[in-house]
Amino acid sequence: MRLFVHKFEMPNQNDEDLDMNQKGLTFPDSQTQDVPYIHKIGVPPKPDFLKEFKTTVKETFFPDDPLRSFKDQPKSRKIILGLQAIFPILEWGRSYNVKKFRGDLIAGLTIASLCIPQDIGYSNLANLKPQYGLYSSFVPPLIYAFMGSSRDIAIGPVAVVSLLLGTLVRSEFNPETEQDEYLRLIFTATFFAGITQATLGILRLGFLIDFLSHAAVVGFMAGAAITIALQQLKGFLGISSENFTKETDVISVMKSVFKSAHHWNWQTIVIGASFLAFLLVAKYIGKKNKKLFWVPAIAPLTSVILSTFFVYITHADDDGVAIVGKIAKRINPPSLDKIYFSGDNLLKGFRIGIEAGMIALTEAVAIGRTFASMKDYQVDGNKEMVALGTMNVVGSMTSCYVATGSFSRSAVNYMAGCQTAVSNIVMSIVVLLTVKFLTPLFEYTPNAILASIIISAVIGLIDIDAAILIWTIDKFDFVACLGAFLGVVFISVEKGLLIAVAISFAKILLQVTRPRTAVLGKIPMTSVYRNIGQYPEANKIPGVLIVRVDSAVYFSNSNYVKERILRWLTEEEDDPKTTYQPKIQFLIVELSPVTDIDTSGIHAFEELYRSLQKRDVQLVLANPSQQVLDKLYAAGFPDLIGENKIFLTVADAIHTCSPKLNHEV
C-alpha cells in the first residue's frame, strides 16, 4: 500500500534526479511522516534447468563465444570464416605488405642467429644429438606460422621442456647405451604431447592450464633455470657424462661436481668462463639500452664463431676440450615409423607426452597472452593449443622433439619489430639452410660455449621482481611460488610442478572451506552497510546484528558458516559494551557475496534458523542472488522463515525491523 502511494506521488519523475535527492540533503519536517520505499526482492520464475545447463556449458567451454562472427552470415562467408579460424594466415595474410615484411625479415634473422646455438645446446640438455634441436626449429615454426594466432611468439625448442623431456625419458632408457629406444620414446612423447595439446584445444579445455597459477609458474621457471644452469656445469667444467649424476636436484649435482673435481679441464673452464662473461656483458648492455637489443641477440652466434675458430686453430680439442663434433648434414628425416604405437612404450610415451605437452602449453600461452596484451590483440587460447598441437604432431613425424614458444627469443622477436608470424618462417628457412650447408662449421664448437649460452639464456627465467611483488601482494601465492621453486631445485622438475599445482588448489579449497564473515555497520549519512572492520566509522544498529558471508555456501563450508554466524551472535551478546543495549532480536545475513548455495548450505541455514528461534532471534536475509533465491525457494526456505524476511538491501531490512525495535529502545 505504502509502496503504491509512493509510486503515485512521483508518477513520471526521472530516477536519476530522484536518486540524487534520495541520497542528498533533506528537510527536518519531513522526517516524522516520511516512510521508506521498500522494493520487493526479485523472486525469479522457476528456473529452466536445460537453459541453465546450456549457459553453464557455454560459459565453461565457449567463454570467448567463438561463433560470434559466424552469426547470420551467408554460407560461403561462413566457409571462409571457418578456414580463417583454422588458418589465421588467410586473415592477416591479405593485408600483408612489404613494410611488414621488412620488420619480419629483420626479426626473423635476429631470432635465427639466437636460436641456432641455443638449439644445439638444448638438444644436448635433452640428451639428443645437435641436429634434432635444429630440426625442431625448422618444421614446427613453419606450421605455427600458418595456424597460430600470436604475432610475436618465437617457436622452437626451449630449455625447460628439453630438460623435462630429457629427464623423463632418461628414467626409461639410457641415452648412451639405448640410443635408438631413447630417440623413439622422445618422438612418441612428442607425438602425444602434440595430441594432448590439440585435444585440449578442440575439446575447449584450454582453461585447464589456468590451474597453474602465475605465482607457481614464476617459482617453477626460476627453479628450472637454476636446475638447467647446474646441468651446464658438466659441459662448463668439461666433465664427461659418465662421471656426472643423472639426478637434477641441486644436492646430487653439486656432489658429483666436486666428486669429479679431478676430471675438470682448465682449458674448457677458461674458454667457457671468458665467453660467459662476454655474453653477460652483452645481456647487460641490451638491458641498459633497449635500442641495443641486438647486441645480446647476436652475441651467442658471435661467441660460437669465435670460440669455434679458436679451438680449430689451437687444436684445444686435443687438450680435452669437448667439442660438438660432426653434425649429420641432412634435412629432417621422416620419423613416423620410429613412434611407438603399441606396447608398454606407448604408455610411457603417452605419460611423458602429457606432462611435457602441458608445460610447453603453459609457457606458450603465457607468452602469447603477454605480448597480445602489450599490442592489445586477442589470442584465442584454444585455437592456439590446436596450432601448437598440430605442429608438434607433425614435428614428431619429422624428427623434431617438443617445440613451443621461447621466452627469450619471443622477447627478442618482439623488440626486433616483428609484425606477424612470418618472422618464424624466415627463421625456419635460415635454420634449414644452416642444417643443409653450415653444420660442418659447428664441428669444432666447444660444448663449454653452448653451456655458457644456455646459462646466460636461462638466467632470464629467474624473475626476482615478480617474486617480490607476489610476496607484497599475496603471501599465500608466495608460498605456492616458493614451493614450486624449492620442489624443482631440491627434488625434481615434475615433483616441483606437482607441489605448485597442489598448493594452488589448496588455496582455492581453503578459501571455499573457511570463507570470511564480517559484521556490518551503517556508514554515517548513507544507507550503506559495510564491514565495521574496514570502516571503523560504521556503527551497529542496537538490537540488530548484521553478518555478511563472503563466499558461496557449499558442503565444504556450510557447517563452518552456520557456526561462525552463531559465534558472532554469542560474542555480540557477551560483549560488555552491549550490556545496556537492547538484546539482539534480528540477525540479518547479508548475502550479496554468496554467489551460490547447495543442499548442504540450505541445510545449514535451516539449522541456523532453528538455533536462532531457540534464542528467540529472527533470521532475516538481505540481497540473495538469483541462483541462491532459486534454490532457497526450491527448498521452501522462504515459507520456513517467512517471505517477508527476505529483503533487497540491508537498509530495507533494517527499516522493517527498526520500528518493532523502537518499542523496547
Next chain:
Amino acid sequence: MRLFVHKFEMPNQNDEDLDMNQKGLTFPDSQTQDVPYIHKIGVPPKPDFLKEFKTTVKETFFPDDPLRSFKDQPKSRKIILGLQAIFPILEWGRSYNVKKFRGDLIAGLTIASLCIPQDIGYSNLANLKPQYGLYSSFVPPLIYAFMGSSRDIAIGPVAVVSLLLGTLVRSEFNPETEQDEYLRLIFTATFFAGITQATLGILRLGFLIDFLSHAAVVGFMAGAAITIALQQLKGFLGISSENFTKETDVISVMKSVFKSAHHWNWQTIVIGASFLAFLLVAKYIGKKNKKLFWVPAIAPLTSVILSTFFVYITHADDDGVAIVGKIAKRINPPSLDKIYFSGDNLLKGFRIGIEAGMIALTEAVAIGRTFASMKDYQVDGNKEMVALGTMNVVGSMTSCYVATGSFSRSAVNYMAGCQTAVSNIVMSIVVLLTVKFLTPLFEYTPNAILASIIISAVIGLIDIDAAILIWTIDKFDFVACLGAFLGVVFISVEKGLLIAVAISFAKILLQVTRPRTAVLGKIPMTSVYRNIGQYPEANKIPGVLIVRVDSAVYFSNSNYVKERILRWLTEEEDDPKTTYQPKIQFLIVELSPVTDIDTSGIHAFEELYRSLQKRDVQLVLANPSQQVLDKLYAAGFPDLIGENKIFLTVADAIHTCSPKLNHEV
C-alpha cells in the same frame, strides 16, 4: 569540500532519520543545487601479515574457538575445564540424576536388544566370527561414554564400515584359508582407523570430512545399502560362501546368485522370507505411529529367539539351513599382540585403516550433528574425533573391529528417550552379559534371520526423499549423489566414494573457474543497483556499463573474468538497442562479491584497464572488500587507474560519472 559543507549542514542529526529521508520522498526544487554525499572508501592501513596469518590459522583450525571458556580463569579452574574438555562426562555427570537414568536405562536396553542380532550379522558382513561384532559393542561404547560429546549417538559396528572393511581386507587375505592373517589385518586396520580419527581431531583437521558433501553421502549410503542387501542374498538363499562371488558390485553378485540357483535351500528361504516380512511390518508400524517405535526395535531380537527356537526343535539345520553355530563364550581377549607393527602388512593395515576410519568418522559426525541440532546442543567435531579415535585404538587392542555411530540404533536411542551417553554404558553391559552367558542360545540361530535383520536395517539408509530434494534444489549436487550411488552399486564401495569426492571437488573448482558475471541496472526509486537478469525493472544508465563479478578473482578464473567483462562491453556496444544512446564511457566493476584476489587476478585487472584505455572507456571500481583493497594497494593499482576511481557503492560511482556524461547526452 562538498563533503565538508554537507557535514556542516547536519551537525548532530540522527543518521537513522536522515537515512529514512534519503530513501524517502524529496522535493523537486532541491534537485538542481543538490549534490550527493560521497563517502570515501575505507583505505585500510598496511595489513599486518602476522596478524592476518594468525586469524587465518585460527579460523581454519579453531573456528569453534575452543579456548573461549578458559579465558581469564584461575589455574585450578583451567585444569578442571581441561579435564572436562577431554572427558565431557565430568561435566554432565555432575548434574546426572535418577530421572535421567530412567530414560537412559530404557534406551540402553532397547538398543541392546537391537544391536545384538545386528552385531552378529555385521561381523558376518566383515567375514568375522559372530563374537567380534559383540566385542565391538562392548568396549568402544564404554570409552565413548566417557569422552564423547554427543548424547544420542549409539556406538557399535555398522553395516557400511563392516562391508568396507570386509571387502578391503579380503582383497589382501582369504578369510577362510588365512583366518589368522585376516583377523590380524582387521585389528591393524582398526588400530590405524582409530589413529587416523584421533589425529584428525588433535590436529583440528575435522573440516576435512566436510569435503564429503551431503549429496555424496546420501548417494553413497543408498548404494552401500543396496550392496549390503545384495550380500545378504547369500545367507538369505542359503548359498555357501564358496559358491558366492567375492565381488560386491550388483552384476557379479546377481550372476553368482543365479549361477548357484541349484544351491538354493528352500527351507532357509521360507524362514528368511517370513521373518523379513515380519520385520518390515514392524518397521512400518513404527513409522506410522512414533509411539510404537519399540516394535521395530525389539522385532529383531524377537525373531531371532523365535527362529532359533524353531530351528532347534525342527532340526532344520540337518536340512541344510545354515546356522550361526557355537560362539566362543569369552569376554574380549587382548589383541594388541595381533596388530602388525612392521612390514608390508603394516602399510596395508594403514591404508585400509585410513579409508575405514574416514567413512566411520563421516557417519558418526553426521549422526552427532543431526541429533545435536534436533536437541540444540553443540557437538565439537574435533573433540568427537578424538573420542572415536581413542575408542577404536583401545578397541583394536581388545579384539574389536572399527566401531562408530549407527544411524538406525541412534534413532532408536533418541526415540527411546536417552538423556546422556549412559545409554551406551547400559547397552555395553547388556552385551557383556550376553557374551558371558547367553552366546550358547545363538548356536541354532539361522543365518537367514541375520540376513533378514540386516536387510531390514539397511533399507533405512536409502533416503529417496533426500535424493528428490537434492534434485529439486541443485542438479549438480544430484550428479554427485548419483555418481556415488552408481559407483558403489556397479563398481565397488571405495570407487563409489572416490567418484563422489571427485565430483564434489569438480563442482567447487568449476564455480571458481567460471564465476558468474552480471550486468547491473538501477532499481527504480532507489539508489540500489542489481542484476538486470534478476530484476527486469532495473534500468541501465546511458553511457555506463556496470558489471558485477560473482567470485573471488584467482589465477583459475582471472583470464576468464577479464575476457568476460570485455565481452559484456562488446555485446553492449554491438547491441542495436543502444545505437542511439551515448557510447559507453565508464565501465563500473561492482566488487561486492569479490571476496579475494591474487596476483593473477590483479594482472587481469591491469590488462583489463589497458584494453579499456585503448577503447577509451574509464575503469571504475565499486565496493572492494578489505582484502581486495589491501592487495590492490600493495600492487599500486589505485595509482594506475586513479584513487578517485574507487567508490564505496555503485551509486556513488554513478553520481561521479553522470555529470561528465550529461555533456554528451
